[in-house]
């Protein structure tokens with residue numbers, strides 16, 4: 001049988017392989033709610049403009065509402081022969097209300113229809129992801145508040161560098177996630193225009209009201225150019241790049257969980273609920289969720305790259321290539337949602353070994369910079385000379401296998417005669433951290449100030465959601 005939607009000039013139906021490569025119903029069925037929303041708004045507008053009768057409009061709306069209920073109840077049979085979600089729904093509408101169903105497609109095309117559905121879907125999903133990001137931020141801010149005074153080594157090159165507050169370390173991720181949140185919201189703002197009514201590519205001669213459908217669907221305005229309307233996918237690229245950046249941040253935190261839960265570090269422990277065992281090594285406790293978050297960033301970045309490659313060579317306006325935009329976006333945004341939920345769960349229940357962290361912070365001469373700064377401040381040395389003298393003291397401590405504050409004053413003075421007892425005040429990790437009071441620095445009081453700032457931000461964001 002030739003296709004009933006466009007089969008007028010076709011003698012026979014498609015080859016089986018043609019049907020298989022052409023069909024998108026296997027994945028675009030998840031756009032059903034957006035598709036029906038779009039059709040309801042379109043039908044209502046057609047009635048208001050006198051393009052179809054009120055009676056036809058009412059039976060179309062009734063039919064669409066029934067189809068929505070059928071799909072929600074799992075009672076709808078999707079058919080590959082009907083290619084995509086748009087034609088599956090329209091065919092069912094025809095079964096329900098007869099030939100009137102054919103009036104719904106007046107002044108629109110699947111090209112503007114799919115562009116509208118997909119924008120609505122991405123917009124809904126961005127809202128959901130943004131809410132998940134603030135939930136994770138809330139978990140991290142609570143952790144940071146509890147650990148403003150917890151000391152850990154701060155690293156550069158993964159070598160102990162300077163002691164920091166663990167709360168400060170956690171708040172670094174809160175900063176990243178707040179930018180992720182703002183990137184999603186920016187993408188949402190830019191994409192929030194309605195392509196509906198652009199029809200196939202050129203617009204339509206029917207007296208439609210695109211402002212009305214835009215408003216009914218929660219868009220800020222209709223898109224300004226019919227060709228751009230059906231061929232633009234930069235909204236999806238933008239959503240994917242925001243997702244890829246967020247996934248990259250989660251992956252870095254995941255990497256830290258993997259590293260810091262090893263017994264070699266022993267800073268973190270994951271509860272049973274977020275650990276897995278080994279089938280052969282009874283002692284193992286593996287951070288699989290963190291590893292999978294780290295890995296899933298790969299597929300999210302891959303989806304972004306994939307869509308760039310699909311889009312980059314396409315002439316205006318619609319090409320069927322664009323049907324390939326959906327699976328990558330669905331997969332990437334689903335994955336990010338799962339990663340955000342798993343990360344919130346892990347970070348909420350993460351155990352923190354303060355003693356191990358403190359010990360590690362004291363090792364590795366992490367207060368050497370404080371010693372050098374003291375020589376600049378109190379003994380008037382140029383920083384380069386102070387750096388040199390401190391290097392000699394570190395070498396001496398290494399020789400004696402002791403910490404910097406375990407050297408005697410005599411030892412210190414043998415390197416620089418102007419050193420006094422006061423130097424020992426800056427050699428403890430606590431004092432080192434407390435002294436970093438510059439704006440954005442790690443001093444626990446700074447951490448508490450930032451925690452309060454983020455708590456206020458979260459409250460305002462939640463209220464706006």
Ligand code: ARG
Pocket residue numbers: 024028084110111114318320322323324
């Ligand atoms: N399933 C198609 C897609 O996802 C819908 C648009 C089809 N348009 C067309 N001219 N064949 O892109």
